[in-house]
Amino acid sequence: MRLTFNPQLVNPPFGDPGLYVDFNFEQRALLFDLGDLAELPPKKLLRVTDVFVSHTHVDHFYGFDRLLRVCLGRHGGLRLFGPPGFAEQVGHKLAAYTWNLVQNYETDFVVDAWELDLHGGMSGARYRCHARFCREPLPGRAAPDGVLVDEPGFRVRAAALEHRTPSVGYALEERAHLHVMKDKLERLGVPSGPWLTDLKRCVAGDAPPDTPITVAWHDRAGAHERVHTVGELAQEIITTGRGEKIVYVTDVIYTEANAARIAALAAGADRLFIECVFLDEDRDHAARKYHLTAGQAGTIARRAGATCAIPFHFSPRYIGREEALRAELRDAHSGAIVEDRAS
Ligand SMILES: [Zn+2]
Ligand SMILES: [Zn+2]
Numbered sequence: 001m002r003l004t005f006n007p008q009l010v011n012p013p014f015g016d017p018g019l020y021v022d023f024n025f026e027q028r029a030l031l032f033d034l035g036d037l038a039e040l041p042p043k044k045l046l047r048v049t050d051v052f053v054s055h056t057h058v059d060h061f062y063g064f065d066r067l068l069r070v071c072l073g074r075h076g077g078l079r080l081f082g083p084p085g086f087a088e089q090v091g092h093k094l095a096a097y098t099w100n101l102v103q104n105y106e107t108d109f110v111v112d113a114w115e116l117d118l119h120g121g122m123s124g125a126r127y128r129c130h131a132r133f134c135r136e137p138l139p140g141r142a143a144p145d146g147v148l149v150d151e152p153g154f155r156v157r158a159a160a161l162e163h164r165t166p167s168v169g170y171a172l173e174e175r176a177h178l179h180v181m182k183d184k185l186e187r188l189g190v191p192s193g194p195w196l197t198d199l200k201r202c203v204a205g206d207a208p209p210d211t212p213i214t215v216a217w218h219d220r221a222g223a224h225e226r227v228h229t230v231g232e233l234a235q236e237i238i239t240t241g242r243g244e245k246i247v248y249v250t251d252v253i254y255t256e257a258n259a260a261r262i263a264a265l266a267a268g269a270d271r272l273f274i275e276c277v278f279l280d281e282d283r284d285h286a287a288r289k290y291h292l293t294a295g296q297a298g299t300i301a302r303r304a305g306a307t308c309a310i311p312f313h314f315s316p317r318y319i320g321r322e323e324a325l326r327a328e329l330r331d332a333h334s335g336a337i338v339e340d341r342a343s
Pocket of ligand 2: 163
């Protein structure tokens with residue numbers, strides 16, 4: 001079964017943190033953290049619609065400029081989410097440049113920056129290219145149970161964690177995995193195509209069964225078009241399974257409160273991307289730096305019941321010893337570990 005999301009770390013584990021989540025059936029991607037983005041080519045950055053920043057330490061935020069540079073004039077807009085103070089910090093980033101000509105650009109580029117307010121809500125600001133990126137306040141929104149994004153197919157949930165400043169952990173939760181049965185598709189006599197994405201979106205969004213879906217394709221005999229209904233197609237060719245859950249957690253101290261919050265956020269995760277900055281032998285140093293050891297990360301992964309824990313954000317002091325970090329995570333978690341990064 002082909003999964004909906006393809007999550008890959010942006011950099012190798014000694015590089016800046018960041019997770020790029022490509023959608024397998026859509027021209028769309030989500031990005032978690034904005035460190036060094038040089039590894040992501042423009043075509044990948046242009047697929048990003050939403051960015052989730054853990055906190056604004058420089059290794060998690062300086063890549064904003066590259067994203068802006070690539071998207072300006074070519075991308076309609078981005079939604080960014082981050083910790084308290086984030087909306088203003090995005091404004092400061094934008095205010096560092098001269099914008100005397102951008103109001104004439106053909107494509108407006110709209111940056112909506114949202115921040116958690118730690119009281120179960122979000123406040124935000126809009127910065128538009130055509131308004132020279134002046135701050136325009138957005139009306140506040142609720143974030144029930146930490147849910148920041150709630151779309152028909154998935155939601156993104158946040159949890160504020162402690163890093164001597166709030167660091168936000170994120171869970172991407174697919175509502176249900178919709179699988180197309182290829183053999184049934186063949187029996188129906190139509191080829192796969194972008195219409196399947198429309199169909200899945202309708203099914204995920206509980207569209208009325210009589211909603212029409214136009215199936216169009218080309219073959220040697222020419223162009224064909226057939227109209228079916230969502231209800232008919234859903235019954236014929238789609239099966240529904242448990243949705244995927246992908247969690248991204250970085251820059252957190254190991255305390256009972258943090259561990260409990262992360263375990264709740266990551267409960268039952270298929271893939272937990274979790275920082276492993278230090279080894280347990282340096283746990284005092286890790287606590288002073290407000291970071292996790294690999295052993296602590298593994299303990300949390302086990303407590304969450306995560307199927308797979310993927311380590312990143314290794315301290316450079318372990319260059320040449322990265323296997324020790326992986327082994328420590330593996331031993332504490334006793335689950336599978338895979339290495340994932342963007343190519
Ligand atoms: Zn960091
Ligand atoms: Zn940090």
